[in-house]
Amino acid sequence: IVTAPPNAKVKPPVKADVEVDLKGEYQLVSRAWKKEPTAVKIGDREIAEGKIFVIAGPCSVESREQILSAAKAVKEMGAHALRGGAFKPRTSPYSFQGLGEEGLKLLAEARSATGLPVVTEVMDGQDIPLVAKYADALQIGARNMQNFTLLKKLGKAGKPVLLKRGFGNTVDEWLAAAEYVALHGNGDVVLVERGIRTFDRTLRFTLDVGAIAYAKQATHLPVIGDPSHPAGDRRFVIPLALAILAAGADGLIVEVHPDPDKALSDAAQQLTFGQFGELMEKARALARALGKTLE
Amino acid sequence: IVTAPPNAKVKPPVKADVEVDLKGEYQLVSRAWKKEPTAVKIGDREIAEGKIFVIAGPCSVESREQILSAAKAVKEMGAHALRGGAFKPRTSPYSFQGLGEEGLKLLAEARSATGLPVVTEVMDGQDIPLVAKYADALQIGARNMQNFTLLKKLGKAGKPVLLKRGFGNTVDEWLAAAEYVALHGNGDVVLVERGIRTFDRTLRFTLDVGAIAYAKQATHLPVIGDPSHPAGDRRFVIPLALAILAAGADGLIVEVHPDPDKALSDAAQQLTFGQFGELMEKARALARALGKTLE
């Protein structure tokens, strides 16, 4: 999918074969440049328009038992991929920083056990080869959305990228960040809305469903939503997840933990297995009402 | 429904009959005080949990022909009440300020013609008797959400109140504003989320579906959403409307105009009749998926 815009101010890495005339800060990812929606393959399954793709799993990989238990449970309830953090970006240096490569190995083991492809975060360009060795898709966290060196290196990562929107970034900046990845060689980018910072701190972040509605028209890339971080509290995850789908998103990424209250990070917002089952049931009904499938 | 909280710091207008011990700034409107949801009657129909209530009509009443045409169209497509502004709060004194009482009379005529109850804005306490003479429900605009003199007078208005959330106000302030109305004698308050101001101006306002999810748990009052003002552009009204319902709202208030591009206010965001018909169809499917009715 990646070719170069003819009016790029920097030399593109690949040759142009399409004429575009856009004013904005992104071109390759624009619907004006490519009308039909792009499907991004994760493992052997696609995130694509018309089908709801669900990624679920714990915030952090904490132990072999925890990740295997979570993987089996979400698989059984219909998730299409497993999430779990091995490298964790934490506000304080005194918080749990993740298990690192040990966590990646446990994720790979969970994939073997369940068949679910694995999505996990990479925090730095130097870690891409390590993370790409174990993961099926590389997640870029909100705090790194404008880490441009990292974005450029993802162009050569050889794995699809889940690009979370920065909580202080506009929709245009998010699309321009995706453009960095695409322009440097990797068009397999999935956009993830996860809430922004606003004056209202009733919930942890303000989920911006308008950004989903807008992005679905502005770009051909898949757009999914994360209801867990804006909720910040598991009581609100299900309504936010349904709102994400109703606004037009192509999927969800949601935190689920075998015993949320004992989690080493994001304890308040992770769903129990029972709650995830309830979410999946409601999401299936909603998908049908929207003329989509969730299978 | 209105009785007084025992630990109110000011003398309540009515006698307390329930013991409460809340820390917050509101009590009468809290779910902790009253568990079962409150239904608010508008005309001869209720806004109530489990049923989707749709209010539709133009931003402003502009002419007899315009409001009658809009009323008939939205009635036919299934709306339950007619909206239309006669007193218009406008940022600039040089913008169209509404038809005033003439507009109220036209709304009443549209009610006679269609049977739809009428919802319209009141901007000042002194106008309550005039507006209440024609309207079935009084809308309080976002910019007046903390006009406390007005809120107190609404306690004696004798008509239900639609309280829009201020675009710079927290959810707690919104509920405390409802408490003013309830404490002064009028428990028939419907909360309306209509988008907040955030750093992202991609759309006109940021629709806060998290506020809907939270309010539905925090208060027993009905909560509805306005997709038109956050969208600011009719291309985004339908996905935002569906997200409002999926987040748990009890209804919608949406702008519809016979010829939006010629509207005297909010031209870009008003739906055509055709688009409103599409919205209603999708909303019905969604309501069923959510286990609710839209009839």
Place this chain on the structure above:
Amino acid sequence: IVTAPPNAKVKPPVKADVEVDLKGEYQLVSRAWKKEPTAVKIGDREIAEGKIFVIAGPCSVESREQILSAAKAVKEMGAHALRGGAFKPRTSPYSFQGLGEEGLKLLAEARSATGLPVVTEVMDGQDIPLVAKYADALQIGARNMQNFTLLKKLGKAGKPVLLKRGFGNTVDEWLAAAEYVALHGNGDVVLVERGIRTFDRTLRFTLDVGAIAYAKQATHLPVIGDPSHPAGDRRFVIPLALAILAAGADGLIVEVHPDPDKALSDAAQQLTFGQFGELMEKARALARALGKTLE
């Protein structure tokens, strides 16, 4: 100063005598329309460019002793006007709502005792005659900045207006609100920056010194700043006050209380007399450095 813009879309209350051609939502208050700065007289003294005007006093009038004590103290330390709220806009109906007319009488008594003109808030159009009977200037609170009915009535109030910026309002909306007052007959408007709502709640509000710098170029009206509400904590009032002046403001409005910890409202942010003395000393040095006077 008030005349009508020739391209106003509504009929202006007074006759036009100047040609203007502005694109914006305000005209009368624009520097493009009137180059020289406007001086607004409060009592027998002016708020005017080049001179720092200081308004000080308690958040609320609480008792005869309290307001007289505060008035004498701030007068002695160099304040030019006395502030104090008699009608209080409070988020919760259970908070202290002010002494009403009793408070106005006490303010008038404090004026008699000290010679300081009195600035106090009016919350509703119907109260303008009552408040104007006692006060030298009418303050419009942040929550009423877009109460357009009130703004229109202020055009006929016969007293200068201090217009606080709404915490959710843009600078252009603030100037358009001033335009309402001016267009309806009262050009004596002083703009007051008092902090806006942002994602950062470290202090109570985010003081927007950029708004002061911008407004000083965009309008000929005086612009002053309130350091107390953004600080929310008296430890930060002095640095914010100095930043307000350095950004170009024409004065300050600051909360001072004889015994802040016992205050019925805003206890944390009111200065002690000693702190106010320290502020005045630093403000005088700063005024000189800026080539202005504070006398």
Place this chain on the structure above:
Amino acid sequence: IVTAPPNAKVKPPVKADVEVDLKGEYQLVSRAWKKEPTAVKIGDREIAEGKIFVIAGPCSVESREQILSAAKAVKEMGAHALRGGAFKPRTSPYSFQGLGEEGLKLLAEARSATGLPVVTEVMDGQDIPLVAKYADALQIGARNMQNFTLLKKLGKAGKPVLLKRGFGNTVDEWLAAAEYVALHGNGDVVLVERGIRTFDRTLRFTLDVGAIAYAKQATHLPVIGDPSHPAGDRRFVIPLALAILAAGADGLIVEVHPDPDKALSDAAQQLTFGQFGELMEKARALARALGKTLE
């Protein structure tokens, strides 16, 4: 200055020698842990409380002539260090990305020519050795404030760090980011306030002087301000710079260009030499009024 907090949840890189008991997310950088202000040496001069330190120069290094001309001009007018970007974080991949190492060499040449120490941005951990070879202090941009891998590596950089606040980050997050650098071995951190994202886009960002006032009390590290990025327009840079100093900052970092309108980045906000001279003159008068020196 760097030692470890005894209650750190992760193993600190250095040994603890002080007892602290703080609840927050940072400890080493807290005033509760170290009362006296820290002075950070850049070249042969200190950023320290009581003395105003001024860093000036173009947004980007564009050519030998440009950077030498700017360095000489700002040196002559009293700047203490030279700024200039060689690695540029740009929203769009199609914007000028900086001259890279060529730019670093030109900065070193400008240092030789003027004696001014050089401050320049490093965008990625892998570039630290390269940038540290040429620069006297390493700037971390707003978009990288929570690039935790980079922050950890700065602990071993051997050069002082200027840590810009992210435009979507709270003050506590900013201090916790400084804690990462300090905990990993480098206590020479200077905090830089540069404006945050808010709903008001009148200026480019909202300068948060309250953050400066708060940070000066919360941390012993130096705090400086950047008036150029929040202004976004050179007409507002001087009032914002003065507000930064009045709020208590220890210095400024300001963009100055020989011919701003022709700049390859941030053209609108860079000062001309004449304007920078005017700023320095006003800043000197202000410093004296605040009881500080600017020499």
